[in-house]
Amino acid sequence: MTTVGTPKPSLHLAGTVLAMRDGKNSVVPETSKNLDPWTKCLIEFKHSQDAEKFAELFAHFAPRVKAFLMKSGASATLAEETTQEALATVWQKAEMFDPARASASTWIFTIVRNKQIDAIRKQRRPEPEDLPWGSEAPPSSEEILVVSDEQANLRRCLDELPDSQRQMIEQAYFGDLSHYEIAELTGLPLGTIKSRIRLGLERLRYELKKN
Amino acid sequence: MEELSLKHHLPDAILTAYAGGTLPEAFSLVVATHVSLCDECRAALASLDAVGGALLEDIPKADVDENALAATMARIMAAPPQPPRTFRTQAASIFPAPLAEYVKGGPEKVRWRGVGAGVKQAILPCAGDATARLLYIPAGAAMPDHSHRGLELTMVLQGAFSDEVDRFARGDVEVGTEDLSHTPVAEAGEDCICLAATDAPLKFKRLLPRLAQPFFGI
Numbered sequence: 001m002t003t004v005g006t007p008k009p010s011l012h013l014a015g016t017v018l019a020m021r022d023g024k025n026s027v028v029p030e031t032s033k034n035l036d037p038w039t040k041c042l043i044e045f046k047h048s049q050d051a052e053k054f055a056e057l058f059a060h061f062a063p064r065v066k067a068f069l070m071k072s073g074a075s076a077t078l079a080e081e082t083t084q085e086a087l088a089t090v091w092q093k094a095e096m097f098d099p100a101r102a103s104a105s106t107w108i109f110t111i112v113r114n115k116q117i118d119a120i121r122k123q124r125r126p127e128p129e130d131l132p133w134g135s136e137a138p139p140s141s142e143e144i145l146v147v148s149d150e151q152a153n154l155r156r157c158l159d160e161l162p163d164s165q166r167q168m169i170e171q172a173y174f175g176d177l178s179h180y181e182i183a184e185l186t187g188l189p190l191g192t193i194k195s196r197i198r199l200g201l202e203r204l205r206y207e208l209k210k211n
Numbered sequence: 212m213e214e215l216s217l218k219h220h221l222p223d224a225i226l227t228a229y230a231g232g233t234l235p236e237a238f239s240l241v242v243a244t245h246v247s248l249c250d251e252c253r254a255a256l257a258s259l260d261a262v263g264g265a266l267l268e269d270i271p272k273a274d275v276d277e278n279a280l281a282a283t284m285a286r287i288m289a290a291p292p293q294p295p296r297t298f299r300t301q302a303a304s305i306f307p308a309p310l311a312e313y314v315k316g317g318p319e320k321v322r323w324r325g326v327g328a329g330v331k332q333a334i335l336p337c338a339g340d341a342t343a344r345l346l347y348i349p350a351g352a353a354m355p356d357h358s359h360r361g362l363e364l365t366m367v368l369q370g371a372f373s374d375e376v377d378r379f380a381r382g383d384v385e386v387g388t389e390d391l392s393h394t395p396v397a398e399a400g401e402d403c404i405c406l407a408a409t410d411a412p413l414k415f416k417r418l419l420p421r422l423a424q425p426f427f428g429i
Contacts, residue, residue, distance in 0.1 A: 051284070058280050063272035070273055080276055088286040092293050101257065106264030113232040113263060123236045123338040126243035126309040128253065130299050155265045173231040173266050185227055190258040197254035205250075 036148040042104040043144075046094040054091055057104075062087055065112050072174045074120050086115045100139030101197070103151040131204060150193050161187050219383035221245055221252050225364070230259035237341035237408040240309060241364045241384065244406055247307035248382040305369050305381075310406060314345075318369075318404065321345055328352060341410040348372065348397040348405070361410040363387035365395070370403035372396060 038060055045053040062083050069079035089111050097107050117125045158166065165187055172185070221242060228234040229242040246252050276282065299308040304317025313335045314320050323331035323345075331347040348354060350370065364384055371380040374393040379385050387393065397403035 055280060058283065061267075062275045062279055062283075064267055064270050066275050067270045067273035068267055071270065076273075079273070080279065083275060084279060084283045084286060087283045088290065091283075091287050092290065102260065103264055105268045106261045109263035109267045110260055112267070113230075117232050121232075123239075125232075126236070126240040126312070127299070128243045128246035128256075129308040131253075151261060151264060154261055155268060158262070158265050158269065169262065170266065172227050172233065173263055175231065175233050185223065185259070185262065188262060190255075190262070193258035193261050194254045197257045198250060201250040201254060 034148060034152075035145060036103055036105075036151060038104040039099050039144070039148055039151075042090075042094065042097055042107070043099055046097050049091075049094070057090065058087055061090070061105075061108055065108070068109075068112060068174075069116060069120070071170075072116060072120070074116070078120060082112075082115050082119050085119065086112045089115070098139065099147060100143040100200070101147070103147055106151065131201070132208075146196065150189075150196070153189055154193070157188050217249050217251065217382045219377070219379055219385060220249065221255075221364075221384055222386055223255065225386075226252060226255055227259055230256055230263060235337070235339040235341040235410065237335075237337040237339065237343035238362075238364060238410070240313060240335070240337065240343050241366050241406055241408045243309035244307050244368075245366055245382065245384055247309060305404065310368075313343075321347075323347055330354060337408075341408055343406065343408045346403075346405045346407055348395070348403040350397050350402050351399045353394055353396045360389065363391075363407060363409045365405050365407040368404045368406060370401040371398045372403050372405070373398065 038057065041053060041056055041060075044050070045057060065086055066076075066079045066083040069082050070076060074082065086108070090108060093111070097104070102110075114125050114127075117123050158169070161169070169185055169188075225234065225238065225242060229239055234242065242252075246256055304311065304319075306314060306317050311317065314333075321333045323333050325331050329349040329352050333345045335343040335345065337343050345368075346354070346365075348370075354372075364386060365379070366384045367379050367381050369381065371378060372395040373379070374385070374395045376385065376391070376393060378398075379395075385395075
């Protein structure tokens with residue numbers, strides 16, 4: 001078991017320097033013209049715990065999270081409640097966000113999905129074992145940019161899909177329990193994301209074997 | 212941390228339903244247990260989570276309450292201090308962490324019930340229509356010949372079994388659908404322990420197991 005202390009929520013003023021708490025934090029890529037602004041914002045929040053940064057994230061994600069929950073069948077009241085809970089979790093778990101593995105939107109999606117299963121579907125969510133990756137060297141800005149590019153590419157491809165195909169995908173993510181036997185997703189560049197993660201896992205296994 | 216060369220993975224459709232959060236709990240338990248041992252499916256799952264992220268980015272916005280940010284900040288401030296972050300890493304037993312959480316330990320904690328011919332099972336509590344169970348098949352013994360009304364996922368945790376389809380060893384998942392009728396036989400050597408999830412009662416072909424079916428609860 002490895003433990004890493006979670007910082008207490010605290011209010012900082014806007015513009016706080018990125019705190020390097022333990023010298024192991026990742027850096028925000030400097031030449032980040034292509035870096036997804038919300039991933040950048042979340043990295044900055046992760047280091048600063050700055051309430052103004054959080055407010056930016058909130059303004060962007062809360063209306064989308066609520067819409068996502070309502071599209072999945074939650075009432076407006078329940079969706080509002082769950083949105084607030086999910087965004088509170090974003091603050092509390094920001095320390096665990098690893099931009100070399102997922103974009104901000106993907107990471108927040110997983111939080112929302114888990115809240116939805118817990119609060120709306122009232123089921124447990126068995127989760128795979130954690131891998132201790134990301135606990136070694138901080139991700140390089142190049143790794144972060146690759147994730148950002150992949151996510152942008154995925155969005156573009158999703159936008160360009162024919163309606164029927166997109167509906168099938170939406171059904172898988174917004175659908176209900178009685179329709180889980182859906183067709184496999186096609187037409188999306190998932191192979192590149194999968195290969196990158198797979199490579200990262202191989203490296204990790206190698207490192208662990210060495211130690 | 213264990214690394215396996217698995218041969219039989221989860222179908223993409225099952226991983227997609229898990230990523231989308233629409234898979235019933237019993238199947239999700241098999242997915243989480245398999246992914247704990249399988250880098251291939253872990254990577255596939257990460258790519259499917261990214262689809263969820265892309266959908267979240269693209270969805271037309273809904274109006275949130277005027278004071279939603281303030282209410283969320285109040286929640287954050289009122290929350291008890293977060294416990295130190297804990298990694299759920301591999302248990303010392305043959306049960307990966309997600310399964311160990313259901314059993315509250317390793318194989319020694321399982322409350323087996325005999326179902327005949329040395330075969331034992333233990334039902335794991337799951338919400339929803341699908342059920343999950345652990346199966347214990349003595350080395351060399353056969354499971355009763357059965358087919359499925361719905362979907363069955365069987366993952367090997369210890370030992371190995373073979374049936375009409377192939378051989379399945381630790382970490383492998385066999386997907387049973389309506390057109391699969393099979394008689395899994397545990398290999399000689401180690402007793403075989405499997406995690407299985409089904410969304411409909413199994414249909415047994417031979418008379419005796421069929422009669423015994425309500426009693427087994429399978």
